[in-house]
Amino acid sequence: MEFSELIRTGRAQAKLLRGPEAPPLRGTLCVTGHHLLLSPGPQATSDLWLLLLRRVDSIEKRVSGDSGTITLRCKDLRVLQLDIEGVEATLDIARSIEALSSLESVITSFPFFYRPKGLRLGDAWHFHPPERYYKRVARETNAWRLSEVNEDFSLCPSYPRAVIVPRAVDDDALARCARFRQGGRFPVLSYHHAPSGTVLLRSSQPLTGPQKRRCAEDEELLRAALAGARPGARGFILDTRSAQAAKQARVTGGGTEAKAAYPGWKRLHRPLERGWPLQESFVRLVEACGDLEQSMDRWLSQLEACHWLAHVKEALSTACLAAQGVGREGACVLVHGAEGTDSTLLVTSLAQLILDPSSRTMAGFQELVEREWIQAGHPFQLRCAHSAFSHARPKHEAPTFLLFLDCVWQLGRQFPLSLEFGEGLLLALFEHAYASPFGTFLCSSEKERCLCEVRTRTHSLWSGLNQPKEQRKLRNPLYVPNPLAIWPSVELQTLRLWQGLFLRWIRPPEPSEVAWEKVWQIVTDKKTEGCEPTVSASEPRL
């Protein structure tokens, strides 16, 4: 297939409106295989305007007289309006965008063509493999080993090649465990808490089914996990479904760990919203945020009706519970829901942020995202296929990763000094998870990434983000390492709507960016020694 088949028209004259603040742009509009370009013409001072077509979430066209209007709603929640001369041109461009923005093929996507200056292919791909994390665990304890039993992804297609498992369990036993867990996701180590010696594990649900099947190897694996922590250690199984939902899952072959089969383990149920209801909450929130006409007196109850903040609260408090088990009670905690690729990862990754100071650094957080989301098999390709505007029938979309980012943002707001990264990094991750020139968030598992040769043929987002020029935007100037656990308040009164994301394109350019810049100036003033004495004088906003 050639992109040119999908491009119905080369170019048209258009005016672009980018929200209430930015001035409109006029110029020649042009559709290419991956981009929408607007070239303002030779006499104009402004640069070429470029939009990655994958970023378009929904497209709406209207024609009147001899011109047309296309409204593009993007996955990063921005709304753009294009006024185009000529009805035919409008319809052609709309159709081209529609076709090109919904291409499902991974290997023809833009990351496979993106070759930015200053970056070398394959540069950052070795940054964060599980081997690296295992080295850290091995320094702390002997009870765990790195297993390459999944080398060819045959045991579990959604796990990486190497996983960390109890030393006492051999690869054959792991193979049998894998057959007992949905999707082959047998319990693996997610985090080792060195101060208490206990661990956080994750898996998918056990396939007990209606006959309440058992698996000796699986039971042995969890027993070994407890023994590895400390003789007599207890464990909690944190099921992210309600007790009833877990029970019902037996009908379809799933289920949950039977009490008698796992001595020392105690099961807890913390239902977290997932799938379609979560996506719907996201859609409704974005709708409410964009609804400028409506009387604002109802804003707070609208916000409440979306339940988004309630989901944030649930996610954070479940993560606190897991973190408390590991960090305070000296217990091992196994987290799973059904597939173990969504709310499970939400809980394990947040619990680590709460407990582990090193995951709150710039590098540590990137490693956490890579290890606990990307390599742990969160199906980004499916979950982030569409954002909040799409009219397409949703299939597998769910903003689980966005919910994670929101929770991290809340942590950062409550602990303004304890995270080395700032809102900028979270916004960048949100954007790139949904549409990106980089390959990091492509595909749904390591196996798929291998098949598509993502590592050798695309650039890693991490090498993009870790360029020196990006740092000011991404880092928190106020960071001071905090060796303690950070226990957030999970009350609704302390949680806030993440304005920087949800109202990003709606609010006027508030001075927050200006303020961020000022803080940087104050903190890094040594570097600005030579700069002109106009910095503190009146700085009109443009």
Add this chain to the structure above:
Amino acid sequence: MCETQAFFPGTGICKELEDRALLLWLTQEGAESLNRSFHVLEYCRVSSMASAPTSKYNSHSLENESIKRTSRDGVNRDLSEAVPRLPGETRITDKEVIYICPFNGPIKGRVYITNYRLYLRSLETDSALILDVPLGVISRIEKMGGATSRGENSYGLDITCKDMRNLRFALKQEGHSRRDMFEILTRYAFPLAHSLPIFAFLNEEKFNVDGWTVYNPVEEYRRQGLPNHHWRITFINKCYELCDTYPALLVVPYRASDDDLRRVATFRSRNRIPVLSWIHPENKTVIVRCSQPLVGMSGKRNKDDEKYLDVIRETNRQISKLTIYDARPNVNAVANKATGGGYESDDAYHNAELFFLDIHNIHVMRESLKKVKDIVYPNVEESHWLSSLESTHWLEHIKLVLTGAIQVADKVSSGKSSVLVHCSDGWDRTAQLTSLAMLMLDSFYRSIEGFEILVQKEWISFGHKFASRIGHGDKNHADADRSPIFLQFIDCVWQMSKQFPTAFEFNERFLITILDHLYSCRFGTFLYNCESAREKQKVTERTISLWSLINSNKDKFKNPFYTKEINRVLYPVASMRHLELWVNYYIRWNPRIKQQQPNPVEQRYVELLALRDEYIQRLEELQLASSAKLSDPSTSPSGPSQMMPHVHTHF
């Protein structure tokens, strides 16, 4: 515990202890450990439902151990040897009570009552709880239970405070044990009803700066470039005979004679004639404040008043219409005609345009805040937090006040028109609107001293009835005159400081400190209703100003991110989306709502302040150096072209 030791007499040490103690509950280890242990409790509760025995795991917790250490070895032990006392503060009594903490349950403690405060320290070894409550904060004291009532802790006192909390103490039922505590508290919390002086008159604290000198009206008007060709300073109200609720010194149009002023006064409610609050340094449009005209049912007119407003309009030649903002909702303004008030009609005032700003009266605001308290204290509304918050309408009122002030500021800054602001009497909503508009327009008021001057000028000197609205020392807790108008203003300021994190020299603690001493009666600043009453009571001679406390320790109240910007007009976004409940003030008593441990944050802020000062100093040196090189004056950076008004009106 030895009591003579407890009331340590050395003033120097007392001063320090007092400072520490004041902040302790809010900011220091006490609150932190409480907060942490509360979290532990919270999760204990969560997981004890899941079985785990609750007592075991605290001992495993690293964080917890370090907290225990701080509370054992830190400040708290010093305090156990002395109860803070201000110079001039005398001890009245002490008693063993049970403090029924709404968050952690009953705590046995000893309460000390002085003529200034109620101080409680826990007698339990595992609790570092300290309560330090100025008696001025108390709005109501009730007895709960009777001599025969049953149940644990059912007999005692219930104290309602003005600062969003209640205190409840249980006492032994035998021998009327609460009677003397009740009587003493009533006596010293409500001194006016017992012919006792308010504590501010007894306070003998010494500060190295005198806050009473912060505001000098002549200087402030001179800073604004007044008097000028069109505006003069008049002493007609020197002995408060023109208007007893106005300050002695007023700025009026040059072309209006003193006789004109007297005639206008007859037509304005309580003689509060239109006088200048602020003048734009470049376009010379003005903000003028007053009370409603006495139109009445019959639609009376007054030629002098009409002429006077026209004279105000004509102080700026380019203006064809004077804009009048009536802060009230239209219907209220009409209803006021029945009691002799009203508003400027189109027929009578040809050259004026009138707009209503729909801000509700003091009673609506009081009820709204009451509803806020209902949902945040003692228990925070859990299930429908946001819609409950919405139903208090508090943020909506904030929005209307801010929206009104933005309109005033925009009119003036655009040079389109001068603005006259009034409500009914011109001392509540009017003060809110003029002072907020001035804060948006004039960066001077965003400094610490500038803000003090703003409060002193627009609120204190122009007769916001602090005594009636707050009820200092008065026992009549249900007085219909009480209303949180000033609190609402401070809330609006806080909302602005949230939206413009680098624009204000002061921090959140500055605002909270002002509010704390709005009630505390430790300083004379907010006492009495107007300047004439204050003069009669010789407040400036006999009491200390709150600004003395603040200005002698300014660093504590500074915002490390402040960047001075001359001439920048701030337009906050007054949309519900961008307003939030001031959790750190309204829900500050609830340990579950606390945010990051304050110590590292504050320490970091102090470091940043130091860095910033260094930076500014270097900048000044550079400026000096460069201006020495270039003696050309046209390169001076503060040209008028930098006036950059940007209005974002997303209401």
